[in-house]
Amino acid sequence: MGYFEGFGVTLKQWGVGTTTKEYRGGRTNRQGEINPKDQKAPKPERVHGRHVLNRYEDGMEKCIGCELCAGVCPANCIYVRGKDNPVEDPKSPGERYGYVYEINYLRCIHCDLCVEACPTQAITETKLFEFSFTNRQDAIYTKDELLVGDDGKPQNLPWEDWRPGEDEHTSGWMRATSSSGKASFLGTTNWNGELGYGVRPSELPQDEKDASVTLAAAEHDHSDHDHSDHDHSDHGGH
Amino acid sequence: MTATENPESASPETNPGVPFTLNGVEFHANDGELLIDAAKRHGVHIPHFCYHPRMTPVGMCRMCLVEVDTGRGAGLQPSCMLPVTPNMKVNTESEPTTKAQDGVLELLLINHPLDCPVCDKGGECPLQDNAYAFGPGESRFVEEKRHYEKPIPISDLVYLDRERCILCDRCTRFASEVAGDPLIHFIGRGAQTEVNTFPEHEFSSYFSGNTVQICPVGALTAKPYRFAARPWDLSETESTSMVDSTGARVALHSSQDRLVRIQGVDSDATNWGWLSDKERFIYEATDSPERLTEPLVRDGSGDAVPTRWNNAVKQVVEALARPSDPRRIGVIGGARLTLESQYAWAKLLKGLGAVDNIDAQLGDGLPAELVLGLPKATIDSACQPGGVVVLLGPDLKEELPTLYLRLRHAIQFDGVSLVEISPRVTSFGDTVAARLNPLPGATGQIAKALADGMVGTSIGRSSAEELSAAHKLLISDRPVTVILGRGNLAESTDIIASAVASLRRANPNAKFLTALRRGNVHGALEMGLTPGYLPGAQPLSAAVDGWDMAPRSRGLDTAGILKSAVNGTLDTLVLLGADPLTDFPDSKLAAAAFERVGTVISVDTFMTASTGRADVVLPAAMFGEVDGTFLNLEGRISPVQAKVTSPGQTRADWMIAAEVAAAAGGDLGFTTLAELRSDIAANVPGFSDVHWDRTGHGADGPVITGIRSWEPTLTETAPIPPADDYGLRLVVDRKLWDNGTMTLAAASLKGQVGDAVMSVSPADLARLRIPSGNEASVAVGGGDARTVVVMSDPRVPVGAAHVPFHLNGVDASDFLVTGQPVIDIRIQAL
Numbered sequence A: 001m002g003y004f005e006g007f008g009v010t011l012k013q014w015g016v017g018t019t020t021k022e023y024r025g026g027r028t029n030r031q032g033e034i035n036p037k038d039q040k041a042p043k044p045e046r047v048h049g050r051h052v053l054n055r056y057e058d059g060m061e062k063c064i065g066c067e068l069c070a071g072v073c074p075a076n077c078i079y080v081r082g083k084d085n086p087v088e089d090p091k092s093p094g095e096r097y098g099y100v101y102e103i104n105y106l107r108c109i110h111c112d113l114c115v116e117a118c119p120t121q122a123i124t125e126t127k128l129f130e131f132s133f134t135n136r137q138d139a140i141y142t143k144d145e146l147l148v149g150d151d152g153k154p155q156n157l158p159w160e161d162w163r164p165g166e167d168e169h170t171s172g173w174m175r176a177t178s179s180s181g182k183a184s185f186l187g188t189t190n191w192n193g194e195l196g197y198g199v200r201p202s203e204l205p206q207d208e209k210d211a212s213v214t215l216a217a218a219e220h221d222h223s224d225h226d227h228s229d230h231d232h233s234d235h236g237g238h
Numbered sequence B: 001m002t003a004t005e006n007p008e009s010a011s012p013e014t015n016p017g018v019p020f021t022l023n024g025v026e027f028h029a030n031d032g033e034l035l036i037d038a039a040k041r042h043g044v045h046i047p048h049f050c051y052h053p054r055m056t057p058v059g060m061c062r063m064c065l066v067e068v069d070t071g072r073g074a075g076l077q078p079s080c081m082l083p084v085t086p087n088m089k090v091n092t093e094s095e096p097t098t099k100a101q102d103g104v105l106e107l108l109l110i111n112h113p114l115d116c117p118v119c120d121k122g123g124e125c126p127l128q129d130n131a132y133a134f135g136p137g138e139s140r141f142v143e144e145k146r147h148y149e150k151p152i153p154i155s156d157l158v159y160l161d162r163e164r165c166i167l168c169d170r171c172t173r174f175a176s177e178v179a180g181d182p183l184i185h186f187i188g189r190g191a192q193t194e195v196n197t198f199p200e201h202e203f204s205s206y207f208s209g210n211t212v213q214i215c216p217v218g219a220l221t222a223k224p225y226r227f228a229a230r231p232w233d234l235s236e237t238e239s240t241s242m243v244d245s246t247g248a249r250v251a252l253h254s255s256q257d258r259l260v261r262i263q264g265v266d267s268d269a270t271n272w273g274w275l276s277d278k279e280r281f282i283y284e285a286t287d288s289p290e291r292l293t294e295p296l297v298r299d300g301s302g303d304a305v306p307t308r309w310n311n312a313v314k315q316v317v318e319a320l321a322r323p324s325d326p327r328r329i330g331v332i333g334g335a336r337l338t339l340e341s342q343y344a345w346a347k348l349l350k351g352l353g354a355v356d357n358i359d360a361q362l363g364d365g366l367p368a369e370l371v372l373g374l375p376k377a378t379i380d381s382a383c384q385p386g387g388v389v390v391l392l393g394p395d396l397k398e399e400l401p402t403l404y405l406r407l408r409h410a411i412q413f414d415g416v417s418l419v420e421i422s423p424r425v426t427s428f429g430d431t432v433a434a435r436l437n438p439l440p441g442a443t444g445q446i447a448k449a450l451a452d453g454m455v456g457t458s459i460g461r462s463s464a465e466e467l468s469a470a471h472k473l474l475i476s477d478r479p480v481t482v483i484l485g486r487g488n489l490a491e492s493t494d495i496i497a498s499a500v501a502s503l504r505r506a507n508p509n510a511k512f513l514t515a516l517r518r519g520n521v522h523g524a525l526e527m528g529l530t531p532g533y534l535p536g537a538q539p540l541s542a543a544v545d546g547w548d549m550a551p552r553s554r555g556l557d558t559a560g561i562l563k564s565a566v567n568g569t570l571d572t573l574v575l576l577g578a579d580p581l582t583d584f585p586d587s588k589l590a591a592a593a594f595e596r597v598g599t600v601i602s603v604d605t606f607m608t609a610s611t612g613r614a615d616v617v618l619p620a621a622m623f624g625e626v627d628g629t630f631l632n633l634e635g636r637i638s639p640v641q642a643k644v645t646s647p648g649q650t651r652a653d654w655m656i657a658a659e660v661a662a663a664a665g666g667d668l669g670f671t672t673l674a675e676l677r678s679d680i681a682a683n684v685p686g687f688s689d690v691h692w693d694r695t696g697h698g699a700d701g702p703v704i705t706g707i708r709s710w711e712p713t714l715t716e717t718a719p720i721p722p723a724d725d726y727g728l729r730l731v732v733d734r735k736l737w738d739n740g741t742m743t744l745a746a747a748s749l750k751g752q753v754g755d756a757v758m759s760v761s762p763a764d765l766a767r768l769r770i771p772s773g774n775e776a777s778v779a780v781g782g783g784d785a786r787t788v789v790v791m792s793d794p795r796v797p798v799g800a801a802h803v804p805f806h807l808n809g810v811d812a813s814d815f816l817v818t819g820q821p822v823i824d825i826r827i828q829a830l
C-alpha cells in the first residue's frame, strides 16, 4: 500500500515543467547583444559577493597584512601572512604588507565580517557571485587574483561572469559600519580614495536612503525606528 | 599580562598577616607585601604597566593608582610602591581611582601611534587591554602626535619603536638590574624622553629577548618574530628548554604548524621567566633547510642516498651485529634526547647489546661519578638568602645563562657570597666575595689550601686575603653550595675531582650543582648513557629487569672510543646526535678516528660534519616535535612537549631504538611512550612516582635524583708545577654563541658567533713584547707553530693564555691534546 504512495509525489510533478533553470552565462546573439533570457536579475545594492583587495589612488596596496580579517572570519577561510615592506619597493604604506592573501570560496559564507574588521578598507566585497569552478585550486583565490588591476577595477577571472557596470560599488563604500567602528556613516565619508573610483561621496543616512527607495516603506520604518544609536562623533576610537 | 607574572602563594594559616580592607572586604596581606600583589592574590586586578613581580618597583607609569586611606583621609597612591599597612582601606573602583586611570591612559595615548594592526603586540597588548578596560574611550587630543623614525635596530635581534614606548622603565631596569648589561637607557627630557642605546654600542646582551617579552607595549619587538604571526593565530604549549641543562620553562608558540616564538614561563624553581637569547630564538633551527628528513645510506660509489626506513634500519642492525665483541662498538652522544629516548637507546645498546662504550659527554664534561654521586643542591638552595656559593668552574653567563641570572640576583639582593675558583675572571666581576683564579694545574692546590686553612701566603695570583676570605666562607656555618663545571677544556678532570675532594673535606655539608652545559646530559647519565653505570646510577653488577645482556665490565668514554677507533679496535660507531668531528675538543683525534673506524651510524637532526661521514643516517625528530621528559642539573624532572609535526620521515629517537630492536629480533618491552615510561618507573630507582604529564603551575617537577647508596671515590692529587718561564698555561672554554649545530641552523643566531682571539694578561703580553691585537706565533710543545691574533685581557691570570672553543678565527682544538693534564703553549712575536 504505502509502497506506492511515494510515487505519488513523482506522478504529481509529471509534466509540470522545471523551475530550476540552467545558468547560461550571458550568451550573446549574432548582433553581440546579450540574449534577453540571460539577463541577470537586479541585485540589492549591498549584496555580498566575492572579495576584492583595493589599492590607494597611487597604486599602493591597502592591505597591510594585519590578519584581522583572518582572525574574525567565522568560516576560517582567509589565510594572511604579513612581511616587512621592501624598503626599495614598498607594496603598501608603512612597515608591513600582506605577502600571502588567500580566500577559500569553498568555505566563505560571505558574511562580510572581514570587511568590517579591516582597518584600511583593503578588503571589500563585490556583488559578484556568478562564479563556479571545477577544481579546488580555482576556488582558492590568491592575492594576485583578488587585487584590483592597474585600472583599479576588479579582475575578471575566466570562470566569472562580469557584466558592464557590475564592478561599481565594489569598494570600501560597501561597509556597513564606518571605519571608526560606529554603526553609521552619517556626516563623514570615512573611506579613503582608491584607484579607479577616487573618493566617493558620503552615504545617505538610512532614513533618507529608505525614503529614496520607497516613500511608503520609509514612513513605516520611521514610526518604529529609533535613531538614537546614530553617533556623529568619530573621534578617538581606540 | 605577560607570561612571566605568577601569583605567589601565601600562608595565612601560620601568620595571619596584615589586615586591610579592599573594596569593603577585609583581607590579610603578608608582611611587607605590596598592595598590588596582595590585591592580585585576593582576586582584584589593579591595572599596571611598569610593575613587574621579578623586578624592583619604580612607580613610573602611575597606572596602578588606587584610592588608599591610612587614617589620614583617602588619597591616590601607586599600589606597586606601597606595602600594605595595618587597617589600610583601599578602593580600586572609586570615582577618584577610575578618574585617575582615565587620565593616565588618555595621557599615554596622546603620543601613542595606535599602530595596532601592524604592531606585533596587537592582540596581546597590555596597553590595548587597559585602554579598553580602564580607559576613557575618547581622546580630547586632536593635534599632531610626536614622531620618531619607525623601528630602529638596537641589536641584531631587537627592534625599538620609540613612538610606541610608554617609558615604563621595564627594559632598562631589566638590563641593569637583572641582566647586568646596562646598555639601554633613557635619554632626553619630558616629551622627548626615549629609550636608546649608547652611541656606538648596540644592545648586545645575551638576554636582550627578555626585554621584548616584558615590554608592556610593542615598542620592543624581536626580529625573528617580526610579523611572523598574530596572537590569535598562535597556539601554545608549555615545555622545557633543552638548550642547556638549566631546564628553563618555556612556552612554545606555533602558527600554521611552524614554531614562531618561544617565551619564558615564570617557574619559581628555575628560570623565573627569564631566558637567554639562545633559549628564546633557537626554535628557528627546527625550520632549517639543513634538517635531515629521510634516512640515508652510503651506496657503492660512496654517496649518501635516500632510502626507506626498513632498509636503513636493516643496515643498522647488521652493523651492530657484525662485531664479534660488543667492545668493538662505540656510542657517542645522547644529551639531545629526551629522558625516554635516552632510556630506550641505553636499553637497546646496554640492556640487549652488552655495549658499555657509551658516553653522552664529548670529553668536555665531568666524570660521571661526580655528576651522579655528589649530594645535589637545587638552584633555590644555592640561591637561598645568606648562602655561600663556590663556583668551581666556567663563566656561567657563557654556559648556563639562566642559572647565571638566578645567582646574580642572589648575590645582589639576597646576601649570597660567591667564591670564584675559575681559570679567569668571570662575568660576576666585582660582585664576588673572594676571587681565586688558579692557573690550570693549580686548581686542586688552591682547594687543598682552602681545606687545610693554609691561607697565610698567596698562591699564584691568589692573594692571602682572598684565600683567607674564601676559607672563612667555605667553613662557615652558612649553607655552602659548590657549582661544579668544566671551566677549562685544557685541564684534566682529575684536577677537578681532586679539588672537589678537598672542598668536601673542608665542608662535608656542602651540596653540589653540576653545571654541565649540554641540554639533557644529566638525563643521559641518569639513564645510563655513560660507561660503568646502569640507569639510576646503578653499578653494572645490578640486576635490572629486561636488561639481561647488560655489560659486566666498564667501557670507554668518548676519548677512549675515539682512540680505540684509531687503534683499529672499533668496528661500529653510533652517533646519537653527536658531532665529534667538530665538537670533541681534540679534533685531530676525532678526525683520525673517523679515518679508521668501520661503520658509522648517525641518528641526528642535522647534516653535520660527522653525519656527512656516516654510512647510515637515521633522521630524528627534535625539540618542539617530540613529547618527553627533561632532567635538569638539579635532577628536576619536567615535561618536554611537542608543538609541531616533525618534518619528512623523521621519528622520535625512542621509536628508532624500538624499531632497531624489533628488526634485530629483540624486544625493548614497549611500543608506546606510556609503556616506555612504566618501564622507567619500574626499573630506575627514584622514578617510580613520577607524574610524567605535569604542566601548568605544577610544572616545577620534583628533584628526583641526588641520594645515592654509594659515594664517589675522590683522591687529592699533587699540583702540576707551572710551566717554564716562557710557557703559558692554556685555558679553553665555551662561549654562548659558538659554531654549535643548532646555533648555526637558526638563521638569526648564526651571525652572533664571533671571532676567537687568544687573550693573555697585559703583564705577559708586555713581557713578550707583543702589542695587543697583533699576530704572534703560538706552538704547543714541539708542535707546529700557528699564527694567531693575541689580545691583552686583564681577566686572564698571569701565566695563562685563553682561547674560546669552537668559534670562528683561532681554532682552539689546534692546541688541545687528549690525555694531557694541562697544556703549555709558547707565544712568540713574529
Ligand code: SF4
Pocket: A062, A063, A064, A065, A066, A067, A068, A069, A070, A080, A098, A114, A117, A118, A119, A120, A121, A122, A123
Ligand atoms: S585585508 Fe585588511 S584586515 Fe585583512 S590583512 Fe589586509 S589590512 Fe588586515
Ligand code: SF4
Pocket: B112, B113, B114, B115, B116, B117, B119, B120, B121, B122, B123, B125, B126, B127, B128, B164, B216, B217, B218, B219
Ligand atoms: S603597543 Fe599596543 S596599543 Fe600600541 S600600537 Fe602596539 S598593540 Fe597598539
Ligand code: SF4
Pocket: B164, B165, B166, B167, B168, B169, B170, B171, B172, B195, B211, B214, B215, B216, B217, B219, B220
Ligand atoms: S621600550 Fe617598552 S619596556 Fe622599555 S621603557 Fe619603553 S615601554 Fe617600557
Ligand code: FES
Pocket: B047, B048, B049, B050, B051, B058, B059, B060, B061, B062, B063, B064, B065, B078, B079, B080, B081
Ligand atoms: S605599575 Fe605602579 S606606577 Fe607603574
